[in-house]
Amino acid sequence: MRARRVALIGFGAIAGDLAAALLAAESPVYGLGVLLRPGSAARERVPEPVALLSDAAELAAFRPDLVVEAAGHEAVRSVVPACLEQGLPVLVSSIGALHDAALLARLTDAARASGGRLILPSGALGALDYVRALRAAKALSLSYESRKPPSAWREELLRLGHDPDRLDGPVTLFSGTARDAAAAYPQNLNVAAALALAGPGFEAVEVAVICDPQATGNGHAVAAESEFGRMRIEIVNTPSPTNPKTSWIVGQSLLAAIVQHFSPVIML
Ligand SMILES: NC(=O)c1ccc[n+]([C@@H]2O[C@H](COP(=O)([O-])OP(=O)(O)OC[C@H]3O[C@@H](n4cnc5c(N)ncnc54)[C@H](O)[C@@H]3O)[C@@H](O)[C@H]2O)c1
Incomplete structure (x- = not known):
């Protein structure tokens, strides 16, 4: 061959x-x-x-x-x-x-x-096959939450006036549509864009981006609800040893x- x-x-x-x-x-x-x-x-x-x-x-x-x-x-x-x-x-x-x-x-x-x-x-995500199958759903709600440790958000935290090494609790960096999320955080929100493209489009995916000092990895939680049923998935990815923003x-x-x-x- x-x-x-x-x-x-x-x-x-x-x-x-x-x-x-x-x-x-x-x-x-x-x-x-x-x-x-x-x-x-x-x-x-x-x-x-x-x-x-x-x-x-x-x-x-x-x-x-x-x-x-x-x-x-x-x-x-x-x-x-x-x-x-x-x-x-x-x-x-x-x-x-x-x-x-x-x-x-x-x-x-x-x-x-x-x-x-x-x-x-x-x-970094899974279950896009299921989300694609939901395209025909008439009553679909689809949400995505990203939860990563401060090492993945150092520059953004500093820009917002937080000390990445001394964060008391979770900080919500973003809440809104997948379109705005992908535009605001291009390197981190490929997952939100993948969900939007697989499913109902960028305006129809609700996204929350949370920086959590307790996070043990790069967390992705997706919840879908429609006339076809309910799906909940949670993935906690190990950060890449060479780039903590990227999942290994x-x-x-x-x-x-x-x-x-x-x-x-x-x-x-
Ligand atoms: N789909 C996903 O789930 C997912 C997850 C993580 C990252 N990503 C995407 O993958 C990209 C790469 O991730 P990474 O962790 O390897 O990043 P990285 O920063 O480690 O490496 C990117 C490399 O590409 C090079 N580069 C940039 N623009 C270039 C160009 N025009 N031509 C040639 N080389 C160029 C950079 O110099 C750098 O060496 C990220 O920017 C992100 O958009 C996607």
């Missing part, structure tokens, strides 16, 4: 975990390229067999079977459109960027016109999505 060619955009906490897992895979074997920004310090950490790509033209010349964005919202705006226009499938981890309706429409149109595909993984599971979620992408058997 020929090697599957995967081009990564960015090489931070998630892409580093993902690259290690893909390079260790035996069937199929993966050939990797990574697009880095000019002068990126991440270059030092990229392992030997991975091709270094410095711009969109080099990425296209690498002829990937799949592109994986694990870089941030700016990369979804600046790099992903060209990939979709070339007809490539693109797995986007920075789902929160899609709260921008114009960007989502641009990416969707590009994929439709070229035969490319915008692929959205579960990331996300690299594994992308790996699972990539395995599905190339598999003859798909579980949705």
